[in-house]
Amino acid sequence: MHSLRKGSDVLVIGGGIIGLVTAWRAAQRGLRTVLADPAPGGGAARVAAGMLAPVTELHYGEEALLGLGLDSAARYPRFAAEVADASGGIDIGYRACGTLAVALDADDRLHLRELHALQRRCGLESQWLTGRECRRLEPMLAPGVRGGLRVDGDHQVDPRRLAAALLAACERAGVGVHRAAAERLLVTADRAAGALLDDGTQLRADQVVLAAGSLSGRLAGVPADVVPPVRPVKGQVLRLTVPAAYAPFLSRTVRAVVRGSHVYLVPRENGELVVGATSEELGWDTTVTAGGVYELLRDAHELVPGITELPLTETLAGLRPGSPDNAPLLGPTDLPGLHLATGHYRNGVLLTPLTGEVMAQLLTTGELPPVARPFSPRRFSAARQESYA
Ligand SMILES: Cc1cc2nc3c(=O)[nH]c(=O)nc-3n(C[C@H](O)[C@H](O)[C@H](O)COP(=O)(O)OP(=O)(O)OC[C@H]3O[C@@H](n4cnc5c(N)ncnc54)[C@H](O)[C@@H]3O)c2cc1C
Numbered sequence: 334m335h336s337l338r339k340g341s342d343v344l345v346i347g348g349g350i351i352g353l354v355t356a357w358r359a360a361q362r363g364l365r366t367v368l369a370d371p372a373p374g375g376g377a378a379r380v381a382a383g384m385l386a387p388v389t390e391l392h393y394g395e396e397a398l399l400g401l402g403l404d405s406a407a408r409y410p411r412f413a414a415e416v417a418d419a420s421g422g423i424d425i426g427y428r429a430c431g432t433l434a435v436a437l438d439a440d441d442r443l444h445l446r447e448l449h450a451l452q453r454r455c456g457l458e459s460q461w462l463t464g465r466e467c468r469r470l471e472p473m474l475a476p477g478v479r480g481g482l483r484v485d486g487d488h489q490v491d492p493r494r495l496a497a498a499l500l501a502a503c504e505r506a507g508v509g510v511h512r513a514a515a516e517r518l519l520v521t522a523d524r525a526a527g528a529l530l531d532d533g534t535q536l537r538a539d540q541v542v543l544a545a546g547s548l549s550g551r552l553a554g555v556p557a558d559v560v561p562p563v564r565p566v567k568g569q570v571l572r573l574t575v576p577a578a579y580a581p582f583l584s585r586t587v588r589a590v591v592r593g594s595h596v597y598l599v600p601r602e603n604g605e606l607v608v609g610a611t612s613e614e615l616g617w618d619t620t621v622t623a624g625g626v627y628e629l630l631r632d633a634h635e636l637v638p639g640i641t642e643l644p645l646t647e648t649l650a651g652l653r654p655g656s657p658d659n660a661p662l663l664g665p666t667d668l669p670g671l672h673l674a675t676g677h678y679r680n681g682v683l684l685t686p687l688t689g690e691v692m693a694q695l696l697t698t699g700e701l702p703p704v705a706r707p708f709s710p711r712r713f714s715a716a717r718q719e720s721y722a
Contacts, residue, residue, distance in 0.1 A: 341365045343696055344527055344538035346515045346552065348373030350492065351674050352544035353499035354685050357419070358693035360506035367509040367536055369528060374500040376546050377681060378492035380570050380651030382599045382607045384586055385409060385683045386487040388457045389432050391448065397707050398660045399455060402680060404704055405687035409490065412686035416498045419505060423498035426491030428602060432586040435467050435474065435481035437635060441590055442479050449482055459484045471583055473637050489586055489599055492682050499685075511536065515545075518554035518671070525670035528552075540696055542672045547617070547652040549675040559666040562713050563676045565617050565652035568610040569625035571633075572647035573640060575604045582606065583637065591632040598633055598640070606643065608633045611650075619650040653678050662710040663691055664701040672696070673710045 341364075345356040348370030360366045384390075387402030413427035436442035452459040460483040467481040468474050504510060515528040518541065527537035543549055547565035575582040583606070588597035599607040611625045626648055633640050656662060656676030661684060665672050674692050677684050691705040701709060 340527070340537035340539065341367045341509070342538065343367070343540050343542065344369065344536050345542045345544055346528055347543070347545035347549070348500065348510065349376030349544065349546050349681075350378045350496050350499060350685050351546070351677060351681060351688055352542070353496065353503055354689035355542050355544055355674050355692040356508045357499055357502045357506055358689040359696050360503065360508045362693050362697050364696060366507075367511060367538065368503065369511045369513055369515050369530055369536060371512060371514045373510055373512065374496040376496070377651045377653060378496040380568065380649045381492040381682050382570065382597060382609045383426070383490045383492040383495070383682050384432070384487065384597065384599060385489060386432055386484075386586070387683065388452060388459060388484045389434050389482070389487050389588065390679070391452055391455065391457070392659075393451065395659060396455060398680070401660070401687060401704065401708065402683050405684045406486070406488070408686040408690075409488070413490065416495070416502055420498035420501035421505060423494060423501055425495045425498050426601060427488065428490070429488045430585040431483070431485040432487035432588065433467060433471060433481050433483055435478045435587065435589050435636065437475070437477055437479065437589060437591060439479070444590055445480065445482055452482075458486055471585070471587060473582055473639050474587070475636055475638055478636070487586065489601075490682060491601060495682065495685065515552060518552055520554060520556075520668070523669065525668055540670050540672065542674055542692060542696070544674040546675065547654040549654060549673070555671070556668055558714060559668045559671065559710070561662050561673050561675055561710060562657050563662070564614070564655045566655040566678065567613040567615050567618060567650055567652055569621055569629065569648070569650045570607060570609040571626065571629055571645060572649075573606045573608065573643040574646050575600065575606050575643060577604070579639075579643070580604065582639070582643075587636060589632075589636050591635055594628065594632060596629065596632040596636065598637060606640070608640070617652065619652065621648045621650050625650070654681070657713065661688070661708050662713070663688065663705045664695060664709040664711075666710050667714055
């Protein structure tokens with residue numbers, strides 16, 4: 334039987350870290366907010382490593398995204414304290430530990446030299462180290478490490494704790510959390526007006542935010558020309574445990590490109606060591622494969638041979654919400670009342686503080702702040718129209 338609920342100011346569809354931060358910030362600003370998700374606080378954050386790495390993850394042509402990442406990274410210390418407070422004391426594991434990107438052979442070294450040059454052109458802080466200097470910093474590194482980049486400003490957070498803290502903060506701020514999936518967007522008089530959930534509930538709201546991660550393009554009822562061009566990009570990750578007797582195993586995030594694949598080791602203060610990640614375009618498949626685990630262990634072992642001594646505690650695969658230009662879609666669509674907060678791809682954890690602020694400002698004032706304007710979903714509707722012209 335369908336039940337009809339009284340309308341809210343805002344409905345957020347999706348309770349991953351992006352939907353949760355949006356709902357929390359909206360409720361903090363006095364908007365009556367509801368959120369729908371069959372498993373809020375889950376999503377890609379259950380798998381993600383939690384690197385906050387705009388400088389080591391810089392790519393050619395992504396300078397605008399760099400600006401967004403740096404802005405969000407700078408907000409993290411204050412954000413972490415605020416979330417801990419708002420959640421009733423959940424520590425999100427923010428750790429200002431820095432990152433070391435290393436090279437194992439001549440090709441990797443060249444690749445890192447190029448990255449270093451690009452970082453310097455962008456005015457970023459990053460220091461070139463010899464292999465010996467890298468090992469002095471991180472004694473567990475393989476003797477074959479040929480050099481590296483020390484980036485003291487790229488940190489980490491624990492995404493699982495972040496998701497749990499945001500869910501608690503939402504509930505404490507009065508967000509109505511519905512543990513059901515949105516089946517269809519409701520559109521009334523050419524305006525988004527809410528959603529029908531798969532338990533029969535209708536949630537009516539003046540504004541709807543679609544934040545369903547890699548599934549954001551699959552909601553029924555969304556007009557074809559505003560469906561977000563988001564796709565799943567699978568990532569497999571391992572979790573190991575560093576016994577107290579081995580600590581400190583690594584003191585910062587260590588990463589490298591090994592035979593063209595990115596591998597990173599992220600050491601948490603509680604002894605967890607996250608090793609990631611594969612990048613696979615395989616639809617919504619989240620199988621952990623022997624091949625994925627093998628490649629991660631092989632590459633991580635080349636970097637830090639001692640990892641084979643550590644207990645392997647978990648293997649998991651998740652889906653990054655990829656977009657055509659690797660940047661998020663933030664802001665209003667061409668359907669009045671429907672906004673997007675999706676497509677954060679490999680940077681969703683990094684971009685959580687900024688996304689919350691930007692979306693709350695949009696929801697309360699109707700204006701997207703200048704920092705987010707280059708990331709409006711309309712950049713793709715314009716491209717679509719050009720391709721049909
Ligand atoms: C292996 C891996 C490593 C990563 N490492 C990092 C990293 O180091 N640093 C970093 O910044 N980022 C990293 N990321 C990326 C980051 O995890 C994601 O960008 C981020 O978690 C996306 O959050 P989201 O809320 O947009 O989407 P999701 O986490 O996918 O959440 C979407 C939510 O929407 C819900 N949903 C879907 N459909 C519906 C519906 N119809 N109705 C209601 N709810 C629905 C789902 O249940 C889910 O809870 C990594 C990701 C992966 C997979």
